[in-house]
Structure formats: structure tokens, C-alpha cells
Amino acid sequence: xxxxVVEDEKKTASFIRKALQxxxxxxxxxxxxxxxxxxxxxxxxxxxxxxxxxxxxDGLSVLRRLREAKNATPVLLLSARxxxxxxxxxxxxxxxxxxxxxxxxxxxxxRVRALGRRGAGESKSxxxxxxxxxxxxxxRQARRGxxxxxxxAREYRLLEFLMRSAGRICGRMxxxxxxxxxxxxxxxxxxDVYIKRLREKIDAGFxxxxxxxxxxxxxxxxxxx
Amino acid sequence: xxxRRRLTIWYAVVLAISLLLISWATYEEFAEQSExxxxxxxxxxxxxxxxxxxxxxxxxxxxxxxxxxxWLTRRALQPLAExxxxxxxxxxxxxxxxxxxxxxxxxxxELAGVLNAMQARLNDSFRQIREFTLHASHELKTPLxxxxxxxxxxxxxxxxxxxxxxxxxxxxxxxxxxxKIVDGLxxxxxxxxxxxxxxxxxxxxxxxxxxxxxxxxxxxxxAGVKVQLTACEExxxxxxxxxxxxxxxxxxxxxxxxNEPGGSIAMSLRxxxxxAEYAIANTGPGIAVDILPRVFDRFFRGDPAxxxxxxxxxxxxxxxxxxxxxxxxxxQIESTPSRxxxxxxxxxxxxxxxx
Numbered sequence: 001x002x003x004x005v006v007e008d009e010k011k012t013a014s015f016i017r018k019a020l021q022x023x024x025x026x027x028x029x030x031x032x033x034x035x036x037x038x039x040x041x042x043x044x045x046x047x048x049x050x051x052x053x054x055x056x057x058d059g060l061s062v063l064r065r066l067r068e069a070k071n072a073t074p075v076l077l078l079s080a081r082x083x084x085x086x087x088x089x090x091x092x093x094x095x096x097x098x099x100x101x102x103x104x105x106x107x108x109x110x111r112v113r114a115l116g117r118r119g120a121g122e123s124k125s126x127x128x129x130x131x132x133x134x135x136x137x138x139x140r141q142a143r144r145g146x147x148x149x150x151x152x153a154r155e156y157r158l159l160e161f162l163m164r165s166a167g168r169i170c171g172r173m174x175x176x177x178x179x180x181x182x183x184x185x186x187x188x189x190x191x192d193v194y195i196k197r198l199r200e201k202i203d204a205g206f207x208x209x210x211x212x213x214x215x216x217x218x219x220x221x222x223x224x225x
Numbered sequence: 226x227x228x229r230r231r232l233t234i235w236y237a238v239v240l241a242i243s244l245l246l247i248s249w250a251t252y253e254e255f256a257e258q259s260e261x262x263x264x265x266x267x268x269x270x271x272x273x274x275x276x277x278x279x280x281x282x283x284x285x286x287x288x289x290x291x292x293x294x295x296w297l298t299r300r301a302l303q304p305l306a307e308x309x310x311x312x313x314x315x316x317x318x319x320x321x322x323x324x325x326x327x328x329x330x331x332x333x334x335e336l337a338g339v340l341n342a343m344q345a346r347l348n349d350s351f352r353q354i355r356e357f358t359l360h361a362s363h364e365l366k367t368p369l370x371x372x373x374x375x376x377x378x379x380x381x382x383x384x385x386x387x388x389x390x391x392x393x394x395x396x397x398x399x400x401x402x403x404x405k406i407v408d409g410l411x412x413x414x415x416x417x418x419x420x421x422x423x424x425x426x427x428x429x430x431x432x433x434x435x436x437x438x439x440x441x442x443x444x445x446x447x448a449g450v451k452v453q454l455t456a457c458e459e460x461x462x463x464x465x466x467x468x469x470x471x472x473x474x475x476x477x478x479x480x481x482x483x484n485e486p487g488g489s490i491a492m493s494l495r496x497x498x499x500x501a502e503y504a505i506a507n508t509g510p511g512i513a514v515d516i517l518p519r520v521f522d523r524f525f526r527g528d529p530a531x532x533x534x535x536x537x538x539x540x541x542x543x544x545x546x547x548x549x550x551x552x553x554x555x556x557q558i559e560s561t562p563s564r565x566x567x568x569x570x571x572x573x574x575x576x577x578x579x580x
């Protein structure tokens with residue numbers, strides 16, 4: 001998968017590039033809007049990470065030009081402002097996702113990966129599976145072996161989100177956004193508390209353990225330790 | 226023309242009229258007498274005549290003078306009253322509203338001009354401070370992003386000694402806190418400068434309350450606190466669902482944080498006429514009366530002895546208050562120390578849908 005990173009701040013560009021490369025992506029980077037347009041025209045990318053604040057032509061204008069030129073490459077916008085209006089404007093202009101600075105790298109990597117996958121089409125199966133745990137997204141039934149679990153609406157959404165991203169780290173912000181619809185950090189340990197409850201229900205008394213904490217970053221679900 | 230000159234001229238005119246009236250009446254009286262030729266009697270009656278003149282003309286002249294004086298003072302002070310009224314309506318948000326000027330160049334007009342100039346300087350300073358904070362919070366985000374990214378990159382190294390790893394994790398925690406403060410500050414300064422426009426739509430406040438209640442139950446469980454939803458009437462408000470959720474969650478979060486083990490929280494949502502009244506009450510140490518009015522201040526922390534162990538950014542209630550105000554509502558805190566603290570949010574309710 002080939003990713004274009006457009007970010008004028010050299011240090012930020014450099015660690016984004018490094019993180020994406022570590023994940024096995026091929027990364028090109030440039031530092032202003034006009035270079036970005038030239039590169040995007042010349043090379044078919046699988047995803048573009050685009051900073052809004054750029055010298056000269058800004059990110060939204062780059063995005064607009066791309067979409068006008070019928071370039072449908074998935075775009076993840078980065079912004080220094082966690083501003084709802086700007087997010088809406090970005091998404092209306094044709095961005096596929098939005099991340100406010102300061103962000104966690106795992107968050108960025110996870111979203112870029114999700115963007116790349118979007119083109120390939122997501123799994124249509126209605127039953128999600130991680131090791132011996134299954135979750136039926138139609139009946140909303142979670143089952144492990146012969147045991148079924150009672151889940152509240154929120155627990156279900158959290159479990160579904162984690163299982164859909166099984167094997168990958170989910171950042172706290174991504175969880176808050178996708179499961180709670182929060183675009184702010186509520187400051188409380190809501191996520192941790194809910195994960196703890198899911199663990200008590202689903203992991204207690206079972207092997208292997210499926211919920212794993214990535215300290216300081218977030219959570220992931222997988223069968224192997 | 227200056228007020229002093231105007232007053233002098235007008236008063237001179239009033240005096241002149243009174244004097245003319247008296248002189249004219251005296252002249253008429255004496256002229257009448259000499260015509261009738263009662264010269265002999267004139268001597269005895271002269272005093273009476275003067276008394277009569279004073280009574281018949283002097284008194285009305287005095288009354289006229291007083292009325293004129295009253296009218297003059299009122300006229301002269303009228304612009305001052307208007308100035309006072311206009312000045313009362315100005316606070317730090319409406320500093321760009323100028324005082325009205327009569328334009329006639331008198332002392333009051335000059336005063337209004339001087340006040341306007343002072344206000345412009347104040348407005349400038351306020352704007353500069355706001356812009357400074359806004360820029361500062363923006364500028365801080367880039368280095369924060371860089372630091373976060375580099376620490377995370379360092380964490381990816383699998384050969385990292387555990388001690389080093391712990392140190393980096395603790396720094397990441399602090400960075401997260403710092404980011405939260407910067408986010409809150411950005412939001413508040415953007416609100417101050419009028420950069421935040423909330424998209425409003427009808428919001429089912431009862432559904433939101435139930436949702437927040439469910440989250441609060443879970444949050445409170447860890448702290449050994451019981452949560453009750455005592456009332457939840459069906460009602461809607463015109464508002465921004467995201468921000469209202471943020472507001473309610475912030476209040477709930479405080480109710481859990483500033484509680485005590487074995488304590489309780491009671492939430493309720495009621496309609497009171499045209500108002501939606503949401504109240505959340507919690508047990509716990511409470512807030513002392515003397516600091517109660519300051520809890521909405523930015524970065525204000527209560528009693529350091531109690532507050533220090535509670536993590537927070539010190540902006541939560543300021544943001545809550547801004548959200549309430551932006552919805553045309555109010556937020557109010559009452560507290561009986563070591564008994565009950567109640568926060569009441571009042572928002573204009575939408576009329577219930579009938580039929």
C-alpha cells in the first residue's frame with residue numbers, strides 16, 4: 001500500500017512516515033500543497049494524509065482540486081484545530097476521515113489502514129469472530145463456546161468495534177468517537193471502565209484472553225497473547 | 226456651544242422675561258393712577274400698590290423662574306442620563322458598542338468622545354489577549370503533536386528497558402493532560418472571539434439523560450457510588466447534541482469525582498413551565514460557600530487539600546457554563562459542605578408535540 005503524507009512540519013512528517021513505514025506501507029512525503037497535487041497526479045496512491053494548515057495552498061484547497069479532478073483517493077485530514085465546523089467542512093469537501101492534532105500515532109496508522117481497506121471493501125459477514133468468541137451483528141448475540149453473554153447497547157457497540165478491528169490497536173480517541181460519538185476527550189476513564197466490564201463478562205474464566213491493553217495508547221482484541 | 230454658556234444664556238432670558246413682566250406691570254399700575262388724577266391719595270396707597278404688584282406679578286414670575294430652572298436643568302442633564310443608560314449596557318463582550326454622541330460639541334459630547342476612546346483602547350487590549358490565547362493554544366498543538374509522536378515512536382522499540390518504558394508512558398499521560406488543557410483553552414477562546422457556531426437541532430433531552438445515566442452508573446461503580454434517576458420527563462430542547470452531551474457528562478463526571486465511597490448521585494429531568502430543568506446532586510465533601518461563586522472561573526480549583534488528588538484540567542465547568550449560555554440556558558450550583566452538592570441546568574424547552 002502506498003501513502004502520500006502532506007505535512008509542512010518536518011518533524012511531524014518524519015515520524016508519520018516512520019510509523020507508516022514500520023507498518024509496511026510505502027510512503028512519499030511532501031511539504032506543501034502544490035507539490036502534493038503534482039505528486040497525486042503522477043502517482044496512484046492508496047491513501048493521502050493531508051494537513052489542513054499548509055503554506056501557500058492549504059489542505060482543503062488541495063482536497064477540493066483533487067476531487068474536482070475526479071481523483072477519489074481516500075484522504076485523511078489532519079488539523080491543528082479540533083474544531084467541529086472545520087471537520088464538517090473537510091468531510092463535505094470530500095475527506096474520508098479527520099484527525100485533530102495532537103493525535104496518537106497508532107490512531108493515525110489505524111485510520112490510514114482503514115482508509116486503504118475501504119477501497120478493497122469490508123467483510124460483509126454478519127457474524128464476527130475472534131478465536132472462539134462470536135458476535136452476531138443481526139441478533140446482537142455474543143457467544144463463547146456454550147456461554148452467551150448479556151450485553152448492554154453500549155457494550156455491544158464497543159465489542160463490535162473492537163472485533164471489527166481485531167488484531168489492531170484501537171486508540172482511546174477512536175473508541176470514543178466510534179462507540180460514544182464523542183469528538184472530545186471526556187476526561188473520565190469511561191473507555192477503561194467499559195473494557196473492564198467486557199473483560200469480566202467475556203474473558204473471565206476463559207482461555208485464551210482476548211482483550212489486551214496497550215498502555216498509554218488503547219486496546220486490542222486478539223487470540224494470541 | 227458649551228453647557229455653561231447655554232445655561233447662562235437661557236437663564237438670562239428667563240430672568241429678563243420676569244423683569245420685563247414686573248416692570249411692565251409696575252408701569253401700567255402707576256400710569257393708571259396718574260391718569261385718574263388721584264395724586265393726593267397716591268401717597269398713602271403707594272405701599273399697598275407695590276404690595277399688590279408683587280403679589281399679582283412677582284409670584285407668577287418666581288414660579289415661572291423656578292419652572293424655567295427645572296426645565297433647564299432637566300434639559301441639560303438629559304444627555305447625561307442617556308449616557309449613563311448606554312454605559313450600563315456595556316461589558317467585556319460588548320466593548321465595541323460606542324456611546325451615543327450628540328455632536329453639538331458640549332462638555333457631555335466631549336465626555337462621550339473621551340469614554341469612547343477609552344473603550345476602544347480597552348476593547349483593543351481584550352481583543353489582543355483573546356487573540357494571544359487563541360494563537361498560543363494553536364501554536365502549542367504542533368510541538369505537542371511532535372512530542373507525542375516521538376514518544377510513541379520510542380515506545381515501538383521492543384528492546385526498551387522496562388524502566389525507560391514506564392518513564393515514557395508517564396510522559397505520554399502528562400502530554401494527554403496537556404493536550405486536554407490546550408483543547409479546552411482553544412474551545413473557550415474561540416467561543417470568546419465568536420468563532421464557534423453551534424449547529425442547533427431539536428434534541429431529546431430525556432434520551433440524552435438516560436444515556437448519560439447509564440454511563441454514570443458504570444463510572445460510579447468503581448468509586449463505590451450509587452446512581453439514581455429519580456425523574457426523566459419526555460422533553461426536547463433546541464440544541465447541539467454533541468455539546469449537550471459533553472455538558473451533561475462533565476457534570477456527571479464531577480459528581481463521581483467529588484463524591485465519597487458509599488455515597489450517592491441523584492439525577493432528574495423535569496419540565497417546569499417553558500423550562501427544562503436537569504439536576505444532578507451528589508454527596509461528598511461539597512464546596513465551601515466562599516468559593517462557590519468562583520467554581521466557573523477558568524483554571525479555578527477548589528480547596529487544594531481536597532482538589533489535588535482529583536485529576537482534571539480546571540476548565541470543565543467553564544466549558545459547561547459556556548455550553549449552557551450558548552443554548553440560552555443557565556447553570557447553577559448549590560452546596561451544603563459535607564452533605565449535598567446540586568447542580569441545576571435550565572434550558573428553554575421546546576413545546577411538547579401535541580396530537
